[in-house]
Amino acid sequence: MWDELNRNGLKWSLDDVDYLMICAGTVEVETIARHLKRTVSAIVNKASELEISLIVRKCKYEHLMTQRPNGRWRCNVCHSIGERIRRNDVRNKT
Numbered sequence: 001m002w003d004e005l006n007r008n009g010l011k012w013s014l015d016d017v018d019y020l021m022i023c024a025g026t027v028e029v030e031t032i033a034r035h036l037k038r039t040v041s042a043i044v045n046k047a048s049e050l051e052i053s054l055i056v057r058k059c060k061y062e063h064l065m066t067q068r069p070n071g072r073w074r075c076n077v078c079h080s081i082g083e084r085i086r087r088n089d090v091r092n093k094t
């Protein structure tokens, strides 16, 4: 009986774990906790058990950043704006 329960007395369903895995790193832990109706510390405990990071990074414009396969963090919004500016610059010069 007891081993079915986590420290907060709530069993984690596969859907809950899936949600956590998908959202970790892109959704703030408070939001995840609210969605799963759990405490922040329950989310933190579970994340460390699953060895996933809950750190959410934002660029200076508060956009969500994503980690590239090479380990570097990039803001896709700023990156695509930068690409557009670069393209326009090339066009304007010709």
Ligand SMILES: [Zn+2]
Pocket (backbone or CB within 6 Å): 059, 060, 061, 062, 063, 075, 076, 077, 078, 079
């Ligand atoms: Zn940005």
